[in-house]
Amino acid sequence: MSVSKLPGTKLSSKEMYSLPGLVESAPQAKYDFSAGPTISRFLQGLKEGKILGRKCPRCGRVYVPPRDYCEYCHVALTNWVEVPDTGTVHTAVVSYISVRRERLEKPEVIGVIRLDVPGYPPNGYEFAGLFHRLCVPPEEAMSDEVIGMKVRARWKPKEQRTGSILDIECFEPVR
Amino acid sequence: MGMVTNLFVKDRVAIVGAGITTFMRRALETPRELAWEAARMALDQAGLTLKDVDCVVIGSAPDTFDGVHLKGEYLADGSGAIRKPMTRVYVGGGTGVFVPVSAWWHVASGLCETVLAVGEEKMSPAHPHPQYVFRYIWDPIIHRPLEPNLIWIFAMEMRRYMAKCGAKKEDIALVSVKNKRNALDNPAAQVAANITVDDVLKSETLVWPVQELDISPVTDGAAALVITSENVARQVTDSPVWIEGVGFTLDNQHWENRELAFPRYLNYAARMAYRMAGIERPWKEIDVAEPYDPFDYKELHHIEGLMLARPCEAWKLLKEGYFNRDGELPTSPSGGLLGVGNPIAAAGVMKVAELFWQLRYEAGKRQVKRPVHRAVANAWGDLMQAGTVIVLGN
Numbered sequence: 236m237s238v239s240k241l242p243g244t245k246l247s248s249k250e251m252y253s254l255p256g257l258v259e260s261a262p263q264a265k266y267d268f269s270a271g272p273t274i275s276r277f278l279q280g281l282k283e284g285k286i287l288g289r290k291c292p293r294c295g296r297v298y299v300p301p302r303d304y305c306e307y308c309h310v311a312l313t314n315w316v317e318v319p320d321t322g323t324v325h326t327a328v329v330s331y332i333s334v335r336r337e338r339l340e341k342p343e344v345i346g347v348i349r350l351d352v353p354g355y356p357p358n359g360y361e362f363a364g365l366f367h368r369l370c371v372p373p374e375e376a377m378s379d380e381v382i383g384m385k386v387r388a389r390w391k392p393k394e395q396r397t398g399s400i401l402d403i404e405c406f407e408p409v410r
Numbered sequence: 411m412g413m414v415t416n417l418f419v420k421d422r423v424a425i426v427g428a429g430i431t432t433f434m435r436r437a438l439e440t441p442r443e444l445a446w447e448a449a450r451m452a453l454d455q456a457g458l459t460l461k462d463v464d465c466v467v468i469g470s471a472p473d474t475f476d477g478v479h480l481k482g483e484y485l486a487d488g489s490g491a492i493r494k495p496m497t498r499v500y501v502g503g504g505t506g507v508f509v510p511v512s513a514w515w516h517v518a519s520g521l522c523e524t525v526l527a528v529g530e531e532k533m534s535p536a537h538p539h540p541q542y543v544f545r546y547i548w549d550p551i552i553h554r555p556l557e558p559n560l561i562w563i564f565a566m567e568m569r570r571y572m573a574k575c576g577a578k579k580e581d582i583a584l585v586s587v588k589n590k591r592n593a594l595d596n597p598a599a600q601v602a603a604n605i606t607v608d609d610v611l612k613s614e615t616l617v618w619p620v621q622e623l624d625i626s627p628v629t630d631g632a633a634a635l636v637i638t639s640e641n642v643a644r645q646v647t648d649s650p651v652w653i654e655g656v657g658f659t660l661d662n663q664h665w666e667n668r669e670l671a672f673p674r675y676l677n678y679a680a681r682m683a684y685r686m687a688g689i690e691r692p693w694k695e696i697d698v699a700e701p702y703d704p705f706d707y708k709e710l711h712h713i714e715g716l717m718l719a720r721p722c723e724a725w726k727l728l729k730e731g732y733f734n735r736d737g738e739l740p741t742s743p744s745g746g747l748l749g750v751g752n753p754i755a756a757a758g759v760m761k762v763a764e765l766f767w768q769l770r771y772e773a774g775k776r777q778v779k780r781p782v783h784r785a786v787a788n789a790w791g792d793l794m795q796a797g798t799v800i801v802l803g804n
Contacts, residue, residue: 241597242447243432243439243631251436260477268550278551298667300552306662326573326670328565329618334557336539336616345562347666360674366553366666377618382573400552 424643424650427456433751442488466491469509502791506758529759575722583610585706593745600751629751655687655801676715679797700761
């Protein structure tokens with residue numbers, strides 16, 4: 236590529252907003268999603284204060300979040316199992332921005348929790364887990380100690396639970 | 411050369427031309443005009459015209475970025491697809507490399523002799539920030555209620571890589587420094603710069619450990635390739651660049667159920683492509699690489715997934731200058747997504763175009779120092795689970 240000038244014209248922000256014929260459009264679309272039979276039952280479990288997984292009759296994997304079928308054996312999952320609401324922090328991050336990229340007043344700590352589900356080797360590639368908030372101060376979340384930390388689900392009071400992933404407020408350290 | 415193990419391939423496939431627009435935020439041109447500019451340049455370089463094109467492959471990421479649905483059809487005329495068989499391929503960020511992979515099977519199957527392969531993305535129209543559009547890739551039931559922003563995922567992977575591999579933020583920031591510096595020699599580049607590790611560490615923290623200069627920018631742009639059978643390639647050029655191997659695989663979409671420190675989605679695809687190319691020791695046999703680098707840690711992640719370094723060791727080699735343009739195994743000599751920009755599907759095509767120029771010794775000031783025979787590029791996408799790989803040779 237020996238060309239020094241390539242096609243394409245860059246506009247400054249000011250130039251863009253003074254373009255003739257600039258159209259602004261904000262699509263309005265609403266969706267109602269059904270959770271499906273398996274996740275509906277999982278959400279019902281959360282409402283009851285339980286984390287439910289589902290086991291593959293062929294390979295023995297326990298899926299959390301549960302699935303309808305085994306991704307590897309492609310057979311229907313049958314047995315529901317209640318799994319512990321404890322685990323260890325697999326990874327943790329501190330978010331300073333919102334979904335719209337606005338600066339957050341109070342940073343949020345989020346992570347992946349490797350749940351204490353039997354059948355998965357401790358350092359294996361696969362595990363049963365959830366992606367959720369961590370009730371850990373940001374400074375602590377950035378320290379090396381947080382990786383592998385023991386945590387437990389902090390449940391919302393029973394009357395406030397609606398059958399949502401938010402029925403768990405966060406995972407908090409087991410001190 | 412090793413033996414090509416796939417016996418079902420009918421025709422050897424070559425790249426004979428490449429084109430690219432300037433990568434920028436806020437392009438005056440419409441998406442289809444950008445596609446046309448890149449397509450025309452690729453055909454000009456190949457010495458071919460639209461009449462010579464049998465089939466067209468178009469790649470573009472979610473329609474929501476440009477804000478125009480049926481993106482493939484929308485881009486068709488600019489991409490030269492009217493009255494021709496046209497395919498649009500899409501695997502999120504993995505699309506860019508999937509475009510030439512798809513063009514490869516169009517030709518290798520014997521279906522088409524000459525394919526125009528075009529990647530385009532225009533991200534700057536989305537407001538207040540294109541990041542918001544990514545909201546719609548998350549699971550609506552168990553993820554979206556947590557109000558995730560896209561950078562969460564990358565931050566989680568980067569943190570896991572740091573924790574498992576012992577890399578520090580300053581070690582990873584060196585990728586950004588290298589790629590933005592490489593981009594200074596690229597006329598398409600949007601964010602080329604001479605920066606220091608300190609500049610990266612002082613930039614705005616978005617989702618710790620990810621800071622602003624760890625990330626590629628919001629970009630508009632297009633890139634295109636002309637891909638032909640051996641028969642056509644021998645007629646139009648003395649220096650065809652052969653597509654020797656392709657790979658594309660998925661890992662589990664549930665990344666709360668898998669190790670994030672090593673990219674298996676890519677490793678499976680890389681093994682597929684190397685097997686086809688007869689490559690057994692990629693760390694010795696690959697001369698130059700364009701690993702997908704939307705984030706700085708991602709280049710290290712992908713170098714390891716491509717088996718160009720052992721797991722957890724890419725960051726150590728980086729510090730020794732191993733991946734510099736004059737190093738033993740130069741990576742992202744184009745400047746990568748971190749330096750040239752990241753118009754999603756066009757960015758992956760840009761990486762393959764760069765290897766095409768490198769293998770023809772046409773990369774000018776960007777030409778790597780060592781002799782080059784074999785090259786590999788990859789891209790990554792979907793819900794962070796798709797790997798696409800292409801191996802090229804001259």
